[in-house]
Amino acid sequence: MKQKTIFTRFIQLWGIVFLIGTGAGIIAIDVIGSYRVGCFRADQMRTNYIARQKQIIKQEVLRVVDMINYEKEQSTALTRTKIKTRVYEACSIAENIYQQNKSTKTAPEIQQMIIDALRPIRFEHGIGYYFVHHLDGMVILSGDKPGFEGLNLWDMTDTRGQYGCKDMTEIINKSGEGFYAYHWTKPNAAGNDFEKITFVKKIEPYDWYVGAGLYVDDVKEQIKETLLSAISRIRFGEQGYIFINRMNGDVLVSKGHLFSGTKKLWEVFNKNPEKMKSLFDKEYNIALKPGGDYIYYSFVKLNTLDKESPKVSFIYGIPDLQWFVGAGVYLDDVEKDIALMQDELSSHIKEDTLCFVLISIGIIILFLFWFSRFNRRLKGDFNLFSSFFHRAAFSYELINRDLVQFDELDRMAEDANKMLWERKRTEEELRCLRNYLSNIIDSMPSVIVGLDLDGKVTQWNNAAQRITGISSDAALGLSLEQAFPRLVSEMERVREAIRTREVQIDSRQVRKENGETRYEDVSVYPLVANGVEGTVIRVDDVTEQVRIEEMIVQSEKMLSVGGLAAGMAHEINNPLSGMMQTAEVLSNRLTRSDLPANVKAAEETGITMEEIQTFMEKRKIIDMLGNIRESGSRAAEIVSNMLFFARKSDSSWPSYNLADLLDQIVELAGTDYDLKKKYDFRRIKIVREYENDLPLVSCESGKIQQVLFNILRNGAEAMQEYSNGSQQKTPCFVLRLVHELEAGMVRIEIEDNGPGMDQKTRKRVFEPFFTTKPTGSGTGIGLSISYFIITENHNGKMSVESIPGEGTKFIISLPVKRRRL
Template structure:
């Protein structure tokens, strides 16, 4: 019954939902449509005004920038003009000089030059030429002829500068120069005005020729040109540009009758803005009524050009753009209405299609539902079977009431045929080995409190047969933090295999130790042979000397001291051997790496010497916290491997083993490098495999390097690497195997 109801909901609810949603959306779309039209109309008004503002602002800012650049270039342009004018005058004077220098006197040539330059005027008649001798005597001054022939050597301008003396000084160092000074105008001989001029030395007669321009006259000329140009500019809807000074006096305007008037008085609303011209510094929009154009509302953009002390602006009539706004609004409303009609038609078609598709999908979902249900049942059966095969069961724990769900496979693993109480952590505690409960409880609490994954291995004593089994239990907290979902797996067989593997590795380690012991006994035999011979010889010699009656106390003491020293050496050899094979606990201790390598070499040195192998040490005195004997065992295995490799090389004259220690990235590095030719590439990655050896079975077991890796990785908590490496020793190149042990300091 429930399944049929669920199928009907799946079957009919999409169609009902689509119809309901269509009605709601239609109402909302209509309301939104009306709201959008009003919003868009208001936006059109705003955007149209803003567009117009942006346009006039861009135009005025562009013109203002051009005026500023023109101002900046005014003096440079003037200087270039003045220089060109003087150069032309110089050319005229020089041609006259060249033409008459051998025909006329200096005075006659001077008169011709003066006559030629006197009538020349520049800069709209304001500019004229003057000539001075270097001692300050005026030769020519077209605007002030009364000073010709007079010396102005001691003349000072408004700033107190001795102009002619200063010019003499400058032109004695270079042939031409620009210069600023103050001078009278021909129209105003009482006041001095700033001039900028250009002077060029005329070498034939030790003169200088010059001209100049009054700065204010030149700027006024430029301003007038700009005003005349701006007055004629028109653009878009017959718009124009107006210019006033900083006080509001109109300098340029479309309506000429306003030129010269005070704009703050003739146009209402302007006065407050001119009271603080700094307000125009970055540009400002102004709204006002303009009677000259019968405009109730006009918006202008004005900007103060500090360099010219002008206010420049333009504007637009609000009435003119209002027609554009109404036109755009009408167009928008037509467009929206057409859009609404299209939307209704398309929506109706889409709803019909959705209803048809919904019906088809509903039928498909109905069939899929029954098919999926059947598939789930089949997968559940498969999962249960797979769990039983892998001995994996699933569980769930309700954290709040501490009630648990255990699958059938869990009950089978635990050996429970019938549950007599509800599954819970308390019930599990009764089945668990007492030594494991604390670990399990800690892991479970960490999952609840710290939201970490639950992972714990524990033992269960099965109530059915009292057998002890090993369980691997894992779990994760649910998203709502209310439940824990997990699995358990019977890993008893795996644990037994791991124990068996550990026993085998212990046996291999013991075999490696026994192999080392055999080699050590050989070493001791070699090391004792010479000391024992020395003791025997000393004792025999002492006895013979005593029988001959030639033994004195000095000889006795000397012989006894030799015997004592030799006995101490034998004792130390035994102590090193005993220390290496003495069983110790697995606790780490701090020791010197240099001492450990020294101990290692003392144990094996005899065999290396007998095979003419030279050991070179580059050892830093570094202290670490580790296991002493295990590190010695690892080093002996690596050194013995190098010894065997070198013993097979009859073609090597000098057999070398280099031992080096250093610190790298806060790790201790021990490198053992030989020149035995290296390990073949095809077996380089197999040297740490157990029972793998390239030697004859009488010379190697194949467990030395394997045990070395196990010692370094598992006991010393480090790592070991091997590669073939080229190296140089005493300017000679060698090739061999390089073993690198990497150990932590703690």
């Protein structure tokens, strides 16, 4: 036998291992924690540094953009002031010439003097000049295009479709002066699509206005030269600078140097042109974003031209200048600080490790001293428990708790003593539970048969014993074929249930019992819980359920037939009405001599109304028309009865005269003719015995007529078969209506002189699916539904009296006032 480990020695050994492991774990946790803290702090330093530097470069770029925009606005305002001042100077020159010569020279001479004085004037480095137009569009002076002088430019447009002369004349007419922007030619430059800002002012006393302007791109170039020089000198941080490129890749400012703008980025930094082209594409895409954005890449530093470092830049586009401005910061500058922090962390980890090792050694020495004392007391308590468990297998002797020294073991001793009593009580309860479950299974109406994997019976309830006649003790251990032969066919489902662990159900099995058809549901349940394998077969008799379901289906069919009858009646009613109306019109036109239209038509054909009537009488046409009207009236009455019979019941249950309902259903039954049996309901004699002053009855008329029609039709068929036999009787119905005053009911009696019923048939006549007719001739639910309508729906009574050979009488009693169910 394998040697067992001594518990106390085991505790001592593993206690030391635990302490060493705990110390090592604490050291490892501290080292790992310190390392994670260092990594976290490093990541945090990098994140904070990058976020701070990104904010700085964004602020620097936006500051430069604001400076550019400010200079543009200031330059534009200054330019507008310059050209306005120049135009005012021109007007002052013209005014002086006019005032000095108005009394000595003619108007044409003065005008020529003004033109000659303004023509040679140039300003703004020779690109500025004057022009003078008449208010009707005639060019008086054109400083850059003398050939336009004397031409009318009223309908002339610039490249953008603006009517310059018209627009400037409108400004003069409205305000006398003003600024105007359009596109025009530039001296010493090809093309005519240069944007120009112009100021115009009227020259008194002539219908002239003088103007001067500057080209927008000239203004921009002046701004660019000034700004680029200032921006190239901007520095921030240790390595920070501003760079500016054109949208087409030309370098303007980079690494603190000013460039001419004639070289591309990849031509200036030509060590790796493809990389620089890729970098420019990224910068260009960012520059197109409103508000700018950041870009990450590698680039050389100012002081280390042979090494690239990771860098982040902020790019901002200025579309009207076709520039993008950027500034960047190198991300590896923070690594020096991180390296210092990590060196300090390593020293801290070494000191903590040494401290923990010394503490762990001291704890182990104290543990060994304490455990030697604890071990002696623990062995005594373990000996008590060992002796207890040795006895507990065959006795109920308790532990002497006074000898137990440790509180925890004392509580264990208390629980162990309770365990003995609980075991005894549990065994008793288990016996009771077995008996209880057995009673439940035996009380079930279903047949319950348990089988093991070999098909042997393990459970057999009272229902199985009652059907087979085999007791539970005798059935246990038998095969299913021996104990319950008619269930042998279920063995295939038993094997399938065990294999798939799924319930197998065979519904509506048919079997014959004492000449009667019965239906059963057979279910096979696999047993898979608590390691028990096998199956349980349950057999349930569902005969009544099947019959009720079939009765409901048949009832739904009858409702559908009623709806079909209503539809047919409606379809018949329309042509029937047309036929009767046409017959009436024919009668009027052929028999009435007092109608002028009839007389006129007869005269036009050369005969008289008397001759027509004589012909009709001889041919009996008038009698035929009468027969048509009479037959139509009878058909209309039949249709009306069919509609009334098929109409849905009213939830309010109005009151009806039962005599009227009975007469209507008799009239409807009169249309019933069975071609196979060759009987005609109209040949049956009807005797009515109705009491006078019968009270109205609250009912569902359609359902009551359904009951009456069913009884009359069954009786008619029975009397027809009986009269065709040996007994030659005239078929007859006696219909009675009697007021049962004390009971508060009206009684309906329908009596026939048919073959009657024997006592056995009379007792079962209201059972669902019971019929005396041949197979296929009847469903056996007509009278059961009728019984349900009278007793359940109307809270009435229905019974039958019959003597074989003397006839049958159905008795129906309906309450006068409706009682809620």
